[in-house]
Amino acid sequence: MPSATTEEVLVLDFGGQYSQLIARRIRECGVFAELLPAKTPLAEIERRRPKAVVLSGGPASVHDPGAPEFPPDLAGLDVPVLGICYGMQAMAKAMGGRVEAAESGEFGRTELTVTGDGGALLGGLPQEQTCWMSHRDAVYEAPEGFVPIASTPGSPVAALESAERGMYGIQFHPEVVHTPFGTEVLTRFLREVAGCVGQWSAASIVTEQVAAIREQVGEGKAICGLSGGVDSSVAAKLVHEAIGDRLTCVFVDHGLMRLNEAEQVVEDFQHFGIPLVHVDAEERFLSRLAGVTDPETKRKIIGEEFIRVFEEEAAKIEGADFLVQGTLYSDVIESGGSDHAATIKSHHNVGGLPEDLQFELVEPLRMLFKDEVRAVGTELELPDRMVWRQPFPGPGLGIRIVGGEVNRERLDILRAADQILHEEVGGANLYRELWQFFCVLPVIRSVGVQGDGRTYAYPIVIRAVTSTDAMTADWARLPYEVLEKVSGRIINEVAGVNRVAYDITSKPPGTIEWE
Ligand code: XMP
Secondary structure, eight states, rough: OOOSSSSSEEEEEESOOOOHHHHHHHHHOOOOEEEEOOOOHHHHHHHOOOEEEEOOOOOSOTSSTTOOOOGGGGGOOOOOEEEEEHHHHHHHTTTTTEEEEEEEEEEEEEEEEEEEOHHHTTTTTTSEEEEEEEEEEEEEETTTTTTTEEEEETTEEEEEETTTTTTEEEESSSSTTTTTHHHHHHHIIIIIIIIOOOOHHHHHHHHHHHHHHHHHHHOOOEEEEOOSSSHHHHHHHHHHHHHGGGEEEEEEOOOOOOOTTTHHHHHHHHHTTTEEEEEEEEHHHHHHHTTTOOOOHHHHHHHHHHHHHHHHHHHSTTTTTEEEEOOOOHHHHHHTSSSSOOOOTTTTTTTTTOOOOEEEEEEETTTOOOHHHHHHHTTTTHHHHHHTTTOOEEEEGGGGSSSSSSOOHHHHHHHHHHHHHHHHHHHHTTGGGGGGEEEEEEEEEEEEEETEEEEEEEEEEEEEEEOSSSSEEEEOOOHHHHHHHHHHHHHHSSSTTEEEEEOOOOOOTOOSOOO
8 A cells, every 4th residue: 555655564474463463563653564474475575675574473383394484585685674472483593593492481471681782672771671472482592693682581582683684583572562662672673773764644644545546546436335433434534535526425324323323424424525325214124124033134134225225326326436445454354365356345244245346446444454544534634423433333223122123112212222321431431441332122021110100111231341352352340330320311211111231241252242
């Protein structure tokens, strides 16, 4: 994605669990970084003219048969190289150092001692500091011409460098927050060793993307399916900056959004002057969902209907050859790497469109991490509620009415309860601490007593989780006072509910959603 003048660092991925994080941290230091497979041919690396190459950690031992090797010709490229963890071991071994299996590895927080003058990476930093380790093998002797610059109890050489060869290695993980000087070490490598200026920012992304979109679309027309989520909103705004009213957004309103959310999307896009077709398809969706209780069937119906409505609307927009998608870098990496094959975002998402759609894709976010997309959203002056919107499943509230049919009465109950939860969590300033929080309506009734009478009504389950990526999640320790207020308000204000429960299940073994 970056233009020819952009500074770029290539991260060769040896399969470590933190490889993506390395790229993210480098970008946070203001330098564009891209993740490439460890086996990327040297010619490709050379063609990219990177300012530096970083070798990630990985699960192998350098002594395993077939273990990934330090790319032999990298040394001849005249590009600075930083090996991290396995990357350093592979470098040390290839350059003639001694790497051996340690008696016991080092895992977790470890005391690091800076030795000698600490070199370019550690010079002037505290002699004793904490770092995060995760390794079994260790470097016992630095290769000839390399200077050891740190040690830990289990790593005689915990960092090394050869300024002459432009090779640097650290056994610890600078990319995780548990290494307090990690960002400093990365910054020194990028600025002082690799000579990067640090020009990568939300503003530069906008400038580059607007130019790239103009070039791709030319005088053509584009359409964009909006979900109300941050990705499609930011993608739409970027494309609108680039081609103005030759972009039309299509918002398929399935009637399964939260309270006032659909209206908000329409209002926001009107405010920005972005042409928007709002398709009120609630009736269509609800009539197809009538009588359906099986969760997979619900998802399927919602997905199919979505595509049908979208295609009908797209067909009405004459001359549109381009389809804007909010595909992110994490989607690209997960679906098999950074080749530029047109992958339609379909996994887990009601916005997934069939592959036979006759459009060329415009994917302005495909090299960006989620936090960068948010920064770009802010740069484009999108409102915070849009930029910081929580993940919301494509099938919407349709998968939060569990064990029974989705109908308007239940949706209204769920929306009213959810609105109260949002008001109270927002009021307690907890919004950004939580990954997601929402209400679930199990279709069962239980007995209660309200006033002088017995009630027979639905429960509402509150789900609030903390997470960094939705792969795992922990139930949030919401303050009792907040829970009490939410529960009291839901029961008093939402007719049809007489009980509120709090879900205290983590993922795994639970999932975030109930269906
Ligand atoms: P689970 O429930 O699998 O959810 O722990 C992980 C994340 O994915 C979201 N989610 C969905 N998103 N369509 C979507 O677009 C779906 O059918 C769907 N189901 C779950 C969920 O909200 C969470 O962020």
